[in-house]
Amino acid sequence: MQDTQKPGHLLDARGCLCPQPLIKTRRLWKTLNTGETFRVLLDNEIAHANLLSFLNDQNAQPQTSRDDDDWVIDAVRSKGADNASKKEAEKSPAPQTAQVAALTPTESFQKAAPDYVVALKSDRMGQGDDDLGQILVKGYINTLLELDNKPKTIVLYNGGVKLATESSGADVSLKALENSGVDVIVCGACVDFFEIKDQLAAGRISNMYDIAEKLAAAGHVVYP
């Protein structure tokens, strides 16, 4: 956890009608890394209650204080079980976001969304020599990090989930990709199968529904 005394990001949602405070908060949320703190200012009780409900659901440890007539919520960007919260990079900017966007500089992240998914189905790349394959796949993931045109989602399944474990050689790059906004999805059933849940160092665990949905919605899928 980072320093919680001084929030990393400030969102002033005073004067905004529902559901705009929540829209602004979710947009900010999607730009934050796990553990980052933020503060939201509100001037409406219902908006405050709804935002609190959302943040509690995300295990964001919201703390409320009053400042005259305003509500001040301090919270932490959690990893949590919110599958949806990590859809950030995949979603094209909603139409006419200008109306509610750009309240703080932290929200000005909107950019053209990438449109491809990388599916890693084993911990090797290509066939011929397994040792070579393991080296290649790490090289591939490290290279992805350097690309301007990064994938919106990386899906790891079957042996591919091992790439997300500590000291796999690809874990650091996967984490960095995740921090840059790429949705890194690790197949939950596969993690259980290999019994490596406690070794995971990157990505978020999800189910086949989510994976199938991401693959189906992709502009195209890359199988390196």
Add this chain to the structure above:
Amino acid sequence: MSTTDTNTTDTNTTETSSGIDLLKTVEYGGCSAKLSPTELAGILSQLNFPSHPDLLVDISTHDDAGVYKINDETALIFTTDFFPPVCSDPEEFGEIAASNALSDVFAMGGKALMCLNLMMYSTKDLPVQGFAEILKGGHAKVSEAGALVVGGHTIEDHPPKFGLAVIGTVHPDKIVSNSGARPGDKLILTKPLGIGALISGHREQLASDEAYRNAVEQMKLLNRTGAEIMCQYDTCCATDITGFGLLGHAREIANGSKTTLRINTETLPLLDEAYDLFDDGCIPGAAFRNLQYIGDDAIFRDSLDYNLKMLTCDAQTSGGLLICAPAESANDMLAELVASGKHPQASIIGEVLPRGETALVID
């Protein structure tokens, strides 16, 4: 108080649209506090509702309508609903409000007979043409439902409100109530969820026109065909999904029937863009109120997707039927609903279980 005869307008209303935007008359932005279901339940609990041997269905099981037995062949269904504009076009508002008010009769397996218009409209604030267009839309739906408008009442008020009081009939032995669910029944939902999401998304200018139009068409769609199909398969338990959202109405079935309803969120039919709107934070306050109202009566799966969770609480206007279909005929019923052309998104969304710890289990 004088009664305005509103039964003669359908013959000579103007054909052209008035260009009135009804949404401009409603308070913008959803921060306003409304009477919550929790508060309503508290108020109702202070009232004594009389019982009567011929009163077959009353408020005690949280059905939205009363059913009164006239003789061994016929029982009357009596219900009403009305609300302020949910769309811009007056005629469409009339259609939606009427479809919504008629829905209770269909959800109980009944046939709609007669309706009274309930109208609040201020001709000081809006052109009289809008009044006529609302009624025109309402009449069209009542007519499509096979019923008659026999009159109504109007008072001066702004913003407008419109709805119907409806009388229908049902055979006393064939009432579809929310207390007849049996373990093993499959849950069929006939219309996609997300009406609240699209109405809010439209206001925030975050929803595409196409997706919003689709939501409006769903609201205008009568539950008549869906109800006729469900009755062909000896359904004895169903309800329509409206303001309390899927979970609020599913809980009424669970408690009314002393069962537990398990809902599989992965199979929920959703309106286009509803999920993305919720993911963007465009979640109407009503969904939070409904979630709060459900309280501890639902167990949500640990890793349940937040947006899907909130969509189960999304308030619906003129939503679909939630049918407890006998297990052996559920697939046939679903196939027929889809084949009717009215309910292409109908889906089996869960099942009825013996009563467990909670009314609802959300997977």
